[in-house]
Amino acid sequence: AQKITQTQPGMFVQEKEAVTLDCTYDTSDPSYGLFWYKQPSSGEMIFLIYQGSYDQQNATEGRYSLNFQKARKSANLVISASQLGDSAMYFCAMRELTGNQFYFGTGTSLTVIP
Amino acid sequence: GAVVSQHPSRVICKSGTSVKIECRSLDFQATTMFWYRQFPKQSLMLMATSNEGSKATYEQGVEKDKFLINHASLTLSTLTVTSAHPEDSSFYICSASGPPGRFNSPLHFGNGTRLTVT
Numbered sequence: 595a596q597k598i599t600q601t602q603p604g605m606f607v608q609e610k611e612a613v614t615l616d617c618t619y620d621t622s623d624p625s626y627g628l629f630w631y632k633q634p635s636s637g638e639m640i641f642l643i644y645q646g647s648y649d650q651q652n653a654t655e656g657r658y659s660l661n662f663q664k665a666r667k668s669a670n671l672v673i674s675a676s677q678l679g680d681s682a683m684y685f686c687a688m689r690e691l692t693g694n695q696f697y698f699g700t701g702t703s704l705t706v707i708p
Numbered sequence: 709g710a711v712v713s714q715h716p717s718r719v720i721c722k723s724g725t726s727v728k729i730e731c732r733s734l735d736f737q738a739t740t741m742f743w744y745r746q747f748p749k750q751s752l753m754l755m756a757t758s759n760e761g762s763k764a765t766y767e768q769g770v771e772k773d774k775f776l777i778n779h780a781s782l783t784l785s786t787l788t789v790t791s792a793h794p795e796d797s798s799f800y801i802c803s804a805s806g807p808p809g810r811f812n813s814p815l816h817f818g819n820g821t822r823l824t825v826t
Contacts, residue, residue, distance in 0.1 A: 627811040639817035691811045
């Protein structure tokens, strides 16, 4: 089974609107971390936000927030007030306490429309 | 935040030559470094995991003799593409992590190397 599933290959959003990028995960480890990365066309991977499996509250970082639903094993990224510079690939990732590997989803390409 | 430096950012080489890519963690000790390959519009494909002072662990299907990885210190790992061929053209990106067992620690990435083999 896929550890990380991102079901939206491409998304469009109007500038200044909010957008939600979906991510579901699969793990039997009770301790894990969930991460979102942004990859613009230049290629660098930019860390956006982190959510720990034991965190009671949803993580927020500026315009980014994570809608963490542990029972459903989902960790959706919400970008508020989209900007043209938000156009990029977005990857959801997971790291488990056991093992040393990061698991990445297939990514979602976000295009912000002026 | 933690900084990982990767260079060169771009390299064009002739078929049959070897190319070395360096990945340095500038402000933390990278116990583990990961090397990824990425094809256009696709996700990261893990090639190998290298731990400081030990041999790299390669993923299935990755040729050890073609993609030589050395992790000689806690701040430097290198990937050498030996006898490169056009099919090795790709985007290679390294990342560094602290010790295992810290699931709240993000991966820190280099800016990637775009390799073109002519």
